[in-house]
């Protein structure tokens with residue numbers, strides 16, 4: 001077996017997305033084991049992930065009677081006999097579950113996790129073909145029915161998606177453990193793809209749907225510095241839009257460089273945008289940055305839910321084609337719709353698409369250091385990603401609607417609410433699990449100038465600057481429930497450096513002091529305060545981010561939310577759930593514009609959250625059965641309401657829920 005001539009591997013940087021050598025990225029990540037949540041919100045989520053989400057998901061995937069994912073590898077590896085069971089993207093989802101083990105191990109150093117990974121890896125390695133191709137459905141079919149099995153024969157076979165997740169998981173495993181076992185398999189797979197794309201026609205190459213491999217291939221380049229991987233990543237973008245029958249759903253009807261709007265299948269779209277941002281970080285090709293900026297503006301200003309959710313439509317037709325020929329109308333699914341088309345009950349918002357939004361914005365943040373991207377990283381994490389998993393880490397959502405009603409008259413494809421295993425399409429649970437296990441990686445960045453603080457939550461940071469000097473600090477806060485944050489510097493570099501402290505876009509009136517002395521900095525919303533000085537150990541930075549509950553309205557072009565408000569406190573979007581309004585219809589609640597909310601602790605499913613209590617009005621009326629229009633009813637005043645964080649909905653049974661509520665001005 002010939003492994004490509006990779007001799008120099010950059011193992012020093014152990015970050016989740018390694019932009020430390022990327023010429024066009026401003027920021028670089030800290031090591032995957034450098035941040036430990038100490039207590040509070042993210043510490044609780046991390047523990048749920050460590051003790052419940054990740055082990056239960058792994059158990060599911062290792063159980064051949066439930067998921068059959070690991071069994072597929074064993075059969076492909078000739079350690080067992082049988083047929084492939086499960087969706088074609090099962091391998092990739094197993095790699096994502098594996099990635100959560102890497103991340104948990106990086107933080108905890110738990111030897112059992114290392115041992116488990118060492119047991120899994122040889123089976124994956126053995127399932128790989130000698131030429132580097134690895135995809136258990138085809139490998140197993142090759143053995144059982146050689147005539148019918150052909151690599152890349154079916155675009156819905158998800159081979160490159162699977163290999164992309166192998167690449168990402170392998171890079172991280174290598175960075176964290178220093179072991180090459182999985183990385184060598186990923187090198188063989190990437191070499192296989194490189195050779196494949198050298199000779200593949202555009203039609204064959206378009207088989208690459210759901211492009212997790214754009215990010216994967218660039219991360220392989222960052223790990224190995226093998227220039228042909230960067231060449232491969234560039235060609236993957238160039239080849240898009242070159243075939244005759246491209247679709248908006250797959251973002252390949254027009255070449256990427258000509259695209260201006262977020263379109264099509266939202267997971268594929270966001271993975272594509274994240275991958276292209278990765279290529280830009282290495283190449284500085286401005287013809288890629290231009291569409292990224294246009295698409296970002298279109299997405300954030302016209303197509304994204306208040307929760308950061310992406311992909312409004314279950315099914316639809318593409319609004320992007322220009323033809324009037326009925327036969328040219330293109331179907332789209334799980335997709336972005338038209339600008340401002342944001343229905344609530346039927347919102348798709350697949351958790352994977354929302355995670356793709358995080359991946360896209362994190363990469364844009366690495367390129368630019370602009371706070372608007374960090375705002376979205378935070379928004380998506382707290383709202384449309386955490387909503388994808390139950391508070392106890394056991395049950396998952398596939399779609400993330402902003403409203404649910406028991407009176408809804410028809411069944412959507414995914415009306416299951418939270419369930420432990422989504423048999424036909426379990427992509428979201430492992431994606432959510434790896435993401436929750438990795439949140440600490442999004443808290444800080446390093447740059448030539450200093451340290452950037454993006455996310456707030458009690459933690460210890462212990463990292464090494466590019467020049468080898470150590471920096472150690474702690475963050476103490478009850479964020480996101482309270483905006484007071486204290487940063488204690490414990491170990492500092494000899495030379496002066498800057499601390500970039502994020503003032504969230506939602507925050508007005510932020511103040512900051514250093515060692516008890518108020519800073520005269522202009523603390524504008526949506527910026528970083530730059531504190532450059534000769535720091536000394538023991539220095540203390542205190543940040544105060546006022547976070548009163550606010551009523552938020554949407555652009556009136558969003559028809560579905562006209563004359564309605566959502567409630568947001570700090571980065572957390574709230575919702576009204578039937579469990580908190582016994583004997584009343586939550587859709588009849590009317591929020592007065594001068595409502596005063598009291599913040600109170602609440603425990604749901606063993607998790608500690610803050611709810612909002614206040615007095616609203618209610619429109620009591622006969623039921624709507626067999627009625628489409630009627631005269632309005634008088635308002636009954638003074639109904640006590642309680643709002644809970646949107647991410648916590650659906651943890652107390654299947655009840656009505658809404659983010660948007662009627663407004664009385």
Ligand SMILES: [Zn+2]
Nearest residue numbers: 350352427428
């Ligand atoms: Zn998914």
